[in-house]
Amino acid sequence: MAIPSVALGDIPAAEPSVPRRYAWVVFALTFGLLISDYMSRQVLNAVFPLLKVEWTLSDAQLGLLSGIVAVMVGLLTFPLSLLADRWGRVRSLALMAMLWSLATLGCAVAQTFPQMFAARFFVGVGEAAYGSVGIAVVISVFPAHLRATLTGAFMAGGMFGSVLGMGLGGVLAAHLGWRWAFAGMALFGLLLALLYPLIVSEKRIAPVAAAEARQQAGGRSLRSLFGSRSVIAAYLGSGLQLFVAAAVMVWIPSYLNRYYHLDTGKAGLISAVIVLVGGSGMVLCGILCDRLGRANPPRKIILAIGFCLVSCVLLSIAFHLPPGTAQLSLLAMGMLVAAGTSGPSGAMVANLTAPAVHGTAFATLTLANNLLGLAPGPLLTGVLADHIGLDRAFQLIPLLSILAALVFIYARRHYHNDMRRLRGEEEGA
Structure with missing residues (x-):
């Protein structure tokens, strides 16, 4: 027996009280940081050939430098998402962005494979919960009927950030060297990380976020x-x-x-x-x-x-x-x-x-x-x-x-x- 499609819908959340213009500002900045997240993650792929020659790395070592970020994201997404809900989502997002950007800058100055691996490790720590916490912030300031559109755009943003990371990273590496490829991604992320808490106010989105937290905790x-x-x-x-x-x-x-x-x-x-x-x-x-x-x-x-x-x-x-x-x-x-x-x-x-x-x-x-x-x-x-x-x-x-x-x-x-x-x-x- 088929299940009626209406039975599959979500239960609407409380409508947000923030102005629509401010909501789109929140989306733009949060989406911008998502782009930075994936630019910092994927720029490494564009410079694989240069690292392989300069440091005589094996393909397995190159794969490890890429994979360690995903490992840390996978391991820490769940606990850090819960922590961000309790501590404050805006503060958490700004701190995450600052950490992955500084770690990407660390990649730019790394002199050995272990140093690069350590820097990539902290890139993964910083990026671990950004996707889940970021989409929670975005959804909390928009009405429920826009959830599918916002979620789809947010997920696709990861791919678009990967495009920019590999494309711009490849160009920077070809003209200025692979270290400047990492540095460029890091500077972009640091700028947004500094702007984010100055423009996005926890007080303006906290009432909705707090209601969601109470629903999850007591429901x-x-x-x-x-x-x-x-x-x-x-x-x-x-x-x-x-x-x-x-x-x-x-x-x-x-x-x-x-x-x-x-x-x-x-x-x-x-x-x-x-x-x-x-x-x-x-x-x-x-x-x-x-x-x-x-x-x-x-x-x-x-x-x-x-x-x-x-x-x-x-x-x-x-x-x-x-x-x-x-x-x-x-x-x-x-x-x-x-x-x-x-x-x-x-x-x-x-x-x-x-x-x-x-x-x-x-x-x-x-x-x-x-x-x-x-x-x-x-x-x-x-x-x-x-x-x-x-x-x-x-x-x-x-x-x-x-x-x-x-x-x-x-x-x-x-x-x-x-x-x-x-x-x-x-x-x-």
Whole structure:
């Protein structure tokens, strides 16, 4: 028996009292810091070839420098998000931005691999809870009917920040050296970190944030975070699919450098375009899921399965082709849907968890994405590249999308029953 789509909606939160113009200022600054977050994270990928030559690093070491950030984000997202809710979200966001920006500046002056690793470690600590706390601030100052739009834009901002980090990083590295690539990202983040608490006032958004905190503390149990097979499958499927997207995003500049013989600047710019296609695909796939799944929400899971399988086919074919226009075209098409599961995965998590704990639920989804995808993807790709070459490693990586598709198939089998049980619990509460 199908579940009516109206039963899948969120319970509206209290309407914010802040002026709409101020709300958009909050969004712009918070979104700007998200861009800085990913610029600082992804600039490393653009300078991989330069670091490899200067410090004679292995591909596994390069993958470790990239993966350590995702590991720290995955490990600390949950506890730091809870801490920020108690201590103050605005202060927390400003402190996070200051930390990751100073750590990025540390990357610029690092003289050895251990020093660079330590700096990247603290980049990860600073960025750990920014996504979940940042979207909580944005949602708290806008009416409930804009949540989907704001969340979609915020998630795509990570990709756009990655584009700017790799593109501008590659250009700066080519003209001024790799150290200035890190320094440029750091200075941008420090400027926004100083401006943020001066313009965004905790007092103006605190009443709404406090109401949300009371609702979470006194309302519903956290059991729904792992209370159904479908929601666990949503976490797992999302993380496994992002393994593929993250591996391509991190290593494509090096691939272009090695097999297309492009310099750092050109490789960074082409990589930026490919990642931009991935970010645009995240938005477009989300819109497609909302449109086609409006009358039948489980259809979003079918689309997630399709995104996994289509990306597997396109990327596998692309990396079996010789370098050239055909390969790059198929690679871009594959990346268009590779991260497309982010939208339906987020919708599943929102539908399958109690509205009062949605913030914590998305922190859990972030944890899965980082520990299953964003961290191991670049690292294991580097390990494979050391043994069989980066080109052959890329031929194997897309196959993991088949496993992600199987997990989403499992989720679809249990989705209806899990939704009935959750709605029954809510009605009986």
